[in-house]
Amino acid sequence: MTRLIPLCAAVIGLAAAFSTTAVMAADPVVIKFSHVVAENTPKGQMANKFKELVAEKTGGSVVVEVYPNSQLFGDDKVLEAMLLGDVQIAAPALSKFSRYTDVLALYDLPFLFKDLDAVDRFQQSEQGQMMLDAISKKGLIGLGYLHNGMKQLSSSKPLRVPDDASGLKFRIMSSEVLEAQFKAVDAAPLKKPFSEVFTLLQTKAIDGQENTWSNIYSKKFFEVQPYITESNHGLLDYMVVTSKEFWGGLPDEQRAQVKEAMDEALAFGNQVARDKAVEDKQLIAESGRTEIIELTDEERTLWVEAMKPVWKQFEKEIGADLIDSAYRSNDTGSVAAN
Numbered sequence: 001m002t003r004l005i006p007l008c009a010a011v012i013g014l015a016a017a018f019s020t021t022a023v024m025a026a027d028p029v030v031i032k033f034s035h036v037v038a039e040n041t042p043k044g045q046m047a048n049k050f051k052e053l054v055a056e057k058t059g060g061s062v063v064v065e066v067y068p069n070s071q072l073f074g075d076d077k078v079l080e081a082m083l084l085g086d087v088q089i090a091a092p093a094l095s096k097f098s099r100y101t102d103v104l105a106l107y108d109l110p111f112l113f114k115d116l117d118a119v120d121r122f123q124q125s126e127q128g129q130m131m132l133d134a135i136s137k138k139g140l141i142g143l144g145y146l147h148n149g150m151k152q153l154s155s156s157k158p159l160r161v162p163d164d165a166s167g168l169k170f171r172i173m174s175s176e177v178l179e180a181q182f183k184a185v186d187a188a189p190l191k192k193p194f195s196e197v198f199t200l201l202q203t204k205a206i207d208g209q210e211n212t213w214s215n216i217y218s219k220k221f222f223e224v225q226p227y228i229t230e231s232n233h234g235l236l237d238y239m240v241v242t243s244k245e246f247w248g249g250l251p252d253e254q255r256a257q258v259k260e261a262m263d264e265a266l267a268f269g270n271q272v273a274r275d276k277a278v279e280d281k282q283l284i285a286e287s288g289r290t291e292i293i294e295l296t297d298e299e300r301t302l303w304v305e306a307m308k309p310v311w312k313q314f315e316k317e318i319g320a321d322l323i324d325s326a327y328r329s330n331d332t333g334s335v336a337a338n
């Protein structure tokens with residue numbers, strides 16, 4: 001009997017150890033998060049924060065792998081890859097959804113939002129939130145919006161008035177609205193992936209591009225563009241997306257934990273976006289590599305007058321009411337411009 005008790009304890013101990021090992025060895029759910037920008041950007045930092053928060057909230061049962069700098073997929077392929085199950089989360093610019101829906105083209109209309117506060121008011125409104133479902137028929141779910149910021153125009157020539165852009169080649173994202181915007185100032189727009197922009201500028205295959213301070217800084221566009229016009233003419237924001245198949249396949253508890261992590265990561269990333277717009281502009285100015293051109297009110301009015309007719313051109317696809325609501329969010333009194 002005295003020998004039996006230690007034997008039983010050993011067997012029970014062994015079984016317990018085995019089952020713990022089995023639980024620990026259960027494969028974690030892996031989320032591949034693919035994006036195209038550098039890690040020191042709002043999206044790069046948001047993705048890394050999301051990875052950290054998911055590990056914390058799920059106790060390691062869900063693992064996020066972040067692939068920055070177009071390492072895994074460029075934005076032209078990432079949504080197809082998501083539908084095939086090769087990537088679980090991405091956050092393409094809102095300008096890159098045109099193959100999936102017309103309505104998100106709203107966000108590309110030039111001079112629609114005056115600043116990120118107006119964008120927030122619209123995105124938090126009922127209409128803004130409904131737009132996260134715009135791609136659901138295609139098997140994708142919008143988990144939330146992320147800011148990068150307002151776009152500036154960089155160029156090989158100083159751009160003060162719309163005529164200065166005439167005949168110049170500008171790289172754009174894959175958006176019909178952005179194409180129309182540059183045609184409106186008699187420039188030549190070229191749809192090219194983000195990963196090619198630096199080389200296109202460096203080799204002078206194109207004359208300019210439009211982007212935010214953080215992308216211009218982190219991808220060193222300012223080193224190969226002698227002029228940047230602070231135009232704030234458009235918005236670069238993202239929609240974080242996943243596939244219905246992946247999201248629906250997560251157990252309820254894990255899905256709730258991952259969503260909570262995403263909401264917190266987005267709030268963090270949105271603050272980074274506001275900070276970086278100021279810091280990266282400052283770093284570019286201090287570099288002495290490029291001249292930052294500030295527009296007078298009169299010069300800015302000329303750009304607005306030249307580009308605003310694009311709104312009418314896309315009114316049918318986007319919806320006049322939606323454009324009007326978004327525009328009204330510039331009014332600080334509009335809590336939610338529905």
Ligand code: SIN
Nearest residue numbers: 036037093173194211
């Ligand atoms: C991004 O910020 O994700 C890329 C934007 C671009 O393609 O210009």
